[in-house]
Amino acid sequence: MEKNVAQIALFAALIAALGLVPPITLPFGIPVTAQSMGVMLTGAILGARRGFLSVMLFLLLVAIGLPLLSGGRGGLAAFTAPTSGFLIAFPVAAYVTGLFVEHIALRPIALRAALGAVLGGIVVMYAFGIIGMSIGLGKSIPECLLLVTAFLPGDLLKAGVTGMLVSAIAKARPQSVAWSLNV
């Protein structure tokens, strides 16, 4: 119980911290905020249930006015902005990522986590995000889809990096990534 609560809290803090440390660079010099990577990582490491709770907790803290989104943004305004769909997708993305890695027995671990991250962090995230943008901006779904494709290469890269990170974490703390033990 204590361990679960502690991990849920600490990963919410990790997502926040990843948004607030200066942006880092991915290969090929693409600067990204690591925050959405934090969401994928949380789902992949904590699993569906705890990952969902952790990311939900993060969003609640944003909603009640803490500046935890990358660039120090936060508050209720984040949920009425045109990008709110992506935000609302965060917990679902973590859940789907967690569900994938827990149930699809695939080796190596890096591939399993990366595919989970693609499913949760890209498919789910874009679906919610595009619907949100379509409502907020008054554009059709295909138009919004076109808008977000610009981010696709960066996000694919993030999913790949997530896979490698999860594999490294599973090696360093095998007991912390429970699903990595079942093939």
Add this chain to the structure above:
Amino acid sequence: MQSGPGIHVQDMSHNIGPRRILDRISLQLDAPRIGVIGRNGSGKSTLARLLAGLIEPSQGRVLIEGVDVCKDRRAAISTVGILFQNPEHQIIFPTVLEEICFGLRQLGRNKADARDAALATLTGFGKAHWLDASTETLSQGQKHLLCMMAVMAMRPRWLILDEPFAGLDIPTRMQLTRHLENCGVNLVHISHDPRDLAGYAQICWLDRGQIRAKGDADVLSAFETEMIHEGARDDLADLAG
């Protein structure tokens, strides 16, 4: 079932993974101030966690004042408290008030009661103005003191100290020691530094997971002699395992 005052460690061993950290330790301790001395890696921190009931021994058990500190957590938290080496690992909450109230709430007090008791503890330490302070902004020494107050607010009869003063400057160390001595709690002080334990009535020497010696100040001087001897050698080269 053996019960009674003091600390009873009964044939206790502890493994972490395949490694045996503590090997068949039996101790009966009862003195206001007890010191445990040992080198880095001798199993001191594990012993501290076992005495505080934070982890379950692989074998054997720990009774303090008759309470099995691992099994009966409800009774354990009013019997034994622990101060970790690093206060960052101990402070749970963002404000001083929440930090002190937490343990009191766990003892079953209601919100208003806990707040009053927290304020009384702070006042007792002359720190009433800390009530709403953010724990993040406290200095290292202040964080140590907060941890001490948060534990003492729960009025345990025993306090386990896991090298709480390592890395602190001399004035801070002296002030914290003074606060500790005024608390009126029985201490088990675990340290690698004989100076921390000067004047302690009972001393246990922990060496590679076993009790090497038990007694009074003589044990400390024997430890010190051996440490100087070992310091001349090069056992940093030895890898564990």
Add this chain to the structure above:
Amino acid sequence: MISLTSPVKTRAHNWPAGLKLLGLAATTTLLFLIPGIRFQAAALVSVLALYTIPGRHFLHHGLRQLRVIWPFVALLLVWHAIAGNWPEGIRTALRMTSAVAIANLVTMTTSLGDMTDLLHRLFRPLRRTGLPFGIIEIAIPLVIRFTPVLIGKGRLLLDAWRARSPRRANWHIVLPMALLALDDADHLAEALRARGGLNPRDED
């Protein structure tokens, strides 16, 4: 951690948080229900007028929070200008700005304490459903405590990186941060256990 609540005290700081949230929901719904461009313009002017009441400092701070939507405003205006339907662009941009501005107003005038109290009340019926809302509530102060800790450690790692590398820190820094989070979670769980563990209870 510093919340986004404005240090400039306004009368709205004393209004019940639940009421403000309801007001926000109602206003946002209205903004979507009434598409007229004159209504949308009037709504934005009214919201901005609210920002001016507490004084210049508040207004300045509030407007800075709106910066994030300028790219979207620009995008909408350009898009619709090209499509030859500029009134549509203006209408959507107005609505979007109002929605963000009014939400931000609620955040600026509601303290963190009021928000967590509100959350506690909203969660009360939900806790009975057996879903783990209690866990989320318990964990809120823990996140507030550990976010600055992790950020601090992240900065130290970046410094350590810079001390030995001429290049900017890259994603490798995320690994030690995630491991730090896992380790801190272990320590936190232990600290919680040392003082009685967690047994979520209804408190009022």
